[in-house]
Amino acid sequence: MAGVDPAEVVWQVGDAPGDLFGHDPLPPDPMRAAFSVPRAFVDLAQMAILHRDPERFALLYALLWRLRDRPGLMEDRADPLLRRIDALAKAVRRDIHKMRAFVRFREVADGDGARFVAWFEPEHHIVRANAGFFVRRFASMRWSILTPELSLHWDGETLNEGPGGARRSDAPDGDPVEALWKGYYAAIFNPARLKTGAMLSEMPKKYWRNLPEAALIPDLIAGAQAREAAMIATTSVAPRRPKDVATAWAALRDDAMGCTRCPLHGPATQTVFGEGPIDAPLMFIGEQPGDQEDLAGQPFVGPAGQLFDAALAQAGVDRSRAYVTNAVKHFKFERQGKRRLHQSPDAGEIQACRWWLTQEIALVRPRIIVALGASAARAMLGKAVTIAATRGAPIPLANGAEGWVTVHPSYLLRLPDAARRAEEQARFVAELRMVGARLTALA
Amino acid sequence: MAQLSTRQKLEILADAAKYDASCASSGTAKRDSRGGKGIGSTEGMGICHAYAPDGRCISLLKILLTNSCIFDCHYCINRRSSDVRRARFTAQEVVDLTLNFYRRNYIEGLFLSSGIIRSSDYTMEQMVEVARSLRQDHDFRGYIHLKTIPDADPELLRLAGLHADRLSINVELPTETGLKRLAPEKDGGRIEGAMRHLRAEMEDGQDARRKYKSAPRFAPAGQSTQMIVGADAADDRAIIARASNLYDRHRLRRVYYSAFSPIPSPSAVLPLKRPPLMREHRLYQSDWMMRFYGYDAGEIAAATDKATGCLPLDIDPKLAWALNHRAIFPVDVNRAPREALLRVPGLGVKAVDRILTSRRQRRLRLEDVARLTTSIVKLRPFLIAADWRPLALTDRADLRARLTPPAKQLDLFA
Numbered sequence: 037m038a039g040v041d042p043a044e045v046v047w048q049v050g051d052a053p054g055d056l057f058g059h060d061p062l063p064p065d066p067m068r069a070a071f072s073v074p075r076a077f078v079d080l081a082q083m084a085i086l087h088r089d090p091e092r093f094a095l096l097y098a099l100l101w102r103l104r105d106r107p108g109l110m111e112d113r114a115d116p117l118l119r120r121i122d123a124l125a126k127a128v129r130r131d132i133h134k135m136r137a138f139v140r141f142r143e144v145a146d147g148d149g150a151r152f153v154a155w156f157e158p159e160h161h162i163v164r165a166n167a168g169f170f171v172r173r174f175a176s177m178r179w180s181i182l183t184p185e186l187s188l189h190w191d192g193e194t195l196n197e198g199p200g201g202a203r204r205s206d207a208p209d210g211d212p213v214e215a216l217w218k219g220y221y222a223a224i225f226n227p228a229r230l231k232t233g234a235m236l237s238e239m240p241k242k243y244w245r246n247l248p249e250a251a252l253i254p255d256l257i258a259g260a261q262a263r264e265a266a267m268i269a270t271t272s273v274a275p276r277r278p279k280d281v282a283t284a285w286a287a288l289r290d291d292a293m294g295c296t297r298c299p300l301h302g303p304a305t306q307t308v309f310g311e312g313p314i315d316a317p318l319m320f321i322g323e324q325p326g327d328q329e330d331l332a333g334q335p336f337v338g339p340a341g342q343l344f345d346a347a348l349a350q351a352g353v354d355r356s357r358a359y360v361t362n363a364v365k366h367f368k369f370e371r372q373g374k375r376r377l378h379q380s381p382d383a384g385e386i387q388a389c390r391w392w393l394t395q396e397i398a399l400v401r402p403r404i405i406v407a408l409g410a411s412a413a414r415a416m417l418g419k420a421v422t423i424a425a426t427r428g429a430p431i432p433l434a435n436g437a438e439g440w441v442t443v444h445p446s447y448l449l450r451l452p453d454a455a456r457r458a459e460e461q462a463r464f465v466a467e468l469r470m471v472g473a474r475l476t477a478l479a
Numbered sequence: 480m481a482q483l484s485t486r487q488k489l490e491i492l493a494d495a496a497k498y499d500a501s502c503a504s505s506g507t508a509k510r511d512s513r514g515g516k517g518i519g520s521t522e523g524m525g526i527c528h529a530y531a532p533d534g535r536c537i538s539l540l541k542i543l544l545t546n547s548c549i550f551d552c553h554y555c556i557n558r559r560s561s562d563v564r565r566a567r568f569t570a571q572e573v574v575d576l577t578l579n580f581y582r583r584n585y586i587e588g589l590f591l592s593s594g595i596i597r598s599s600d601y602t603m604e605q606m607v608e609v610a611r612s613l614r615q616d617h618d619f620r621g622y623i624h625l626k627t628i629p630d631a632d633p634e635l636l637r638l639a640g641l642h643a644d645r646l647s648i649n650v651e652l653p654t655e656t657g658l659k660r661l662a663p664e665k666d667g668g669r670i671e672g673a674m675r676h677l678r679a680e681m682e683d684g685q686d687a688r689r690k691y692k693s694a695p696r697f698a699p700a701g702q703s704t705q706m707i708v709g710a711d712a713a714d715d716r717a718i719i720a721r722a723s724n725l726y727d728r729h730r731l732r733r734v735y736y737s738a739f740s741p742i743p744s745p746s747a748v749l750p751l752k753r754p755p756l757m758r759e760h761r762l763y764q765s766d767w768m769m770r771f772y773g774y775d776a777g778e779i780a781a782a783t784d785k786a787t788g789c790l791p792l793d794i795d796p797k798l799a800w801a802l803n804h805r806a807i808f809p810v811d812v813n814r815a816p817r818e819a820l821l822r823v824p825g826l827g828v829k830a831v832d833r834i835l836t837s838r839r840q841r842r843l844r845l846e847d848v849a850r851l852t853t854s855i856v857k858l859r860p861f862l863i864a865a866d867w868r869p870l871a872l873t874d875r876a877d878l879r880a881r882l883t884p885p886a887k888q889l890d891l892f893a
Binding site for chain 1: 485486489490493494496497499512513514516517518519520522524526527528531532533534536541543554555578579580582583585650656657660738740756784785787788811831834837839840843847848851852860
């Protein structure tokens with residue numbers, strides 16, 4: 037090393053016109069001060085020097101200069117200069133990798149049979165460094181890779197380098213197999229999971245013009261949402277055989293029997309699943325099974341259930357046509373002596389159990405869903421609401437059904453004041469009557 | 480019915496194969512085509528030759544031999560009762576397609592799967608024939624992944640392993656009840672039995688190669704599996720526990736998680752809507768934590784929500800774990816062992832290794848760490864550096880809110 041401080045050096049590639057001041061004669065090389073550098077430096081320099089950044093030589097020389105005094109510097113990966121050169125090397129490695137990925141050969145026939153020719157535009161000076169890969173991979177093939185800077189030709193035995201200056205039009209402009217490849221590209225894409233950002237970060241647009249399949253991308257993206265919607269639509273439009281729904285419901289119920297999605301399954305006796313005709317136009321969602329329901333395994337059989345039945349009869353709604361279920365399907369309680377006292381489920385438990393409710397709604401497809409109480413309303417709407425603000429009027433739901441919110445019958449049972457209770461009960465019955473009327477209107 | 484063209488068949492059979500998430504072509508034995516009659520090389524790291532607009536890598540020609548099937552699994556588009564158009568390739572057609580694509584540098588190799596026709600043995604035989612022909616008739620040295628049929632004859636599985644780099648058997652659903660409900664003809668016991676068998680064959684193969692260099696390799700890229708997320712009631716805790724079990728018991732290289740995706744003409748048993756793709760992403764992150772960061776399944780379960788059993792969607796599981804275990808933080812970048820640094824949210828394996836070599840040279844300041852990572856803001860509360868102490872920041876009650884990316888409107892019914 038000639039002992040010239042990095043700040044004093046001007047770099048120039050070949051005969052290219054260099055820096056304005058780059059005309060001093062080269063310094064004599066008197067010191068011949070050889071010193072050894074770590075292997076890591078050589079490896080890094082080999083990569084970084086392929087970068088097209090004109091500063092690369094100066095940066096590497098500066099690093100070399102510092103290495104003479106501090107041989108451990110290569111280990112200091114947080115050093116700003118080393119970081120910068122690391123970044124150059126990383127960009128080069130990525131470019132090498134992308135060339136291996138995105139070179140596309142096209143077949144041409146010449147006198148000696150098939151030949152494969154590709155046109156590629158790398159970002160850095162990587163073509164020569166990458167030749168070995170293509171030789172190893174396509175050893176028995178005859179191929180050429182043309183790039184603006186350099187061309188590579190392999191005849192099955194030796195690799196020849198040709199001059200740069202090639203243009204895209206020097207490569208063949210098509211290959212019949214490309215139609216198959218494009219067909220494959222379009223078919224393997226799943227329109228239900230569009231993630232264009234992820235695609236663009238790995239396959240930036242600058243590569244697109246040399247990738248035959250990239251021409252399809254805009255249409256695939258545009259058609260994706262329509263295709264996913266069509267998939268879902270075919271399900272809701274297609275006539276379902278009642279037998280299939282019955283099988284599906286029974287399987288779902290069996291599955292729910294073993295549910296451990298939240299801790300409530302531990303102390304409870306059993307899962308209390310929904311009940312009723314699986315093509316019911318009307319669905320009621322309660323809060324959770326109580327003491328008696330937990331033992332019986334059926335919803336709405338305890339005191340609140342009896343009150344509910346009476347109110348339905350008064351309102352003229354046919355309970356046998358309704359599907360009855362709960363927001364939470366295990367009994368939550370606190371033990372006090374021999375009694376198990378009801379405890380309201382929390383948001384997490386409702387959320388955990390909502391999976392089952394969503395499945396039940398998807399199978400039964402009721403026209404009207406009535407949420408009894410705040411927990412049920414939360415399960416139906418997916419957010420916390422107050423009963424006072426939501427009761428008495430229909431709420432359109434995402435699946436097309438009509439939602440209603442009213443009180444839970446056990447609320448009526450807990451009201452101590454008889455007059456107040458009678459008043460609330462009348463309101464409850466009135467709201468059920470409204471639901472009944474809506475049902476007739478919708479039918 | 481009119482004869483289907485190759486292109487039509489390819490489209491049908493690729494469409495049918497896309498629900499398999501895996502497209503990996505890495506981690507197999509190193510080899511190349513020099514000195515051979517054919518083409519192909521594998522050099523450790525796989526290459527993604529294209530990306531589809533779903534963000535997935537296209538590395539292999541991923542197709543089914545046929546999409547006809549005698550099974551009736553509800554989540555599967557190819558089930559017996561589905562009315563999709565059926566097609567079938569001959570072994571020769573698949574061989575030709577693979578070579579034609581490979582020569583043009585479209586792919587790293589082949590991932591072949593199949594619906595089951597006639598019998599498991601018959602189907603497996605056809606698939607093995609494709610791999611055999613590629614390797615023996617054409618001296619193909621690229622990557623081959625064969626989906627294995629659990630009930631097939633062990634001799635066929637042995638042949639499959641001799642020709643293929645990777646074998647896989649999908650467990651399909653994370654729970655036994657889910658499998659019973661959605662894939663009534665599949666048997667969890669038999670699936671795991673076949674995995675056990677493959678593991679034994681792989682270990683025998685490795686033993687033999689230790690003794691004789693010329694002993695044939697058996698599936699050098701190991702075996703993998705896939706679970707469907709969101710089609711049954713399993714929560715993340717159950718899925719992670721199952722994955723960890725599979726890694727331990729059968730030495731799997733990879734477990735893939737595939738968010739259940741709506742399929743054309745689905746069965747009535749299925750949910751209509753897909754689970755959020757973010758859920759799948761969080762599961763992959765937790766998988767990484769188990770494989771590269773030294774967490775065990777129990778620890779990741781501690782990052783799940785107590786009531787729902789699922790990982791939070793708004794923050795990553797490593798951050799969730801750290802927020803639940805603040806007592807072990809902050810960690811000193813200049814002193815902490817590798818294992819402790821790996822637990823710092825935002826520090827990846829590479830960054831940790833660079834910290835370890837750098838700090839042998841000098842004491843690191845916060846700006847040094849910033850140069851080695853992408854976001855120092857996320858890291859700061861959990862780190863001590865030469866010029867930085869987070870003081871009360873680590874214990875702030877609103878730390879989660881400060882580190883959570885701004886919320887986007889969530890789909891109510893997603």
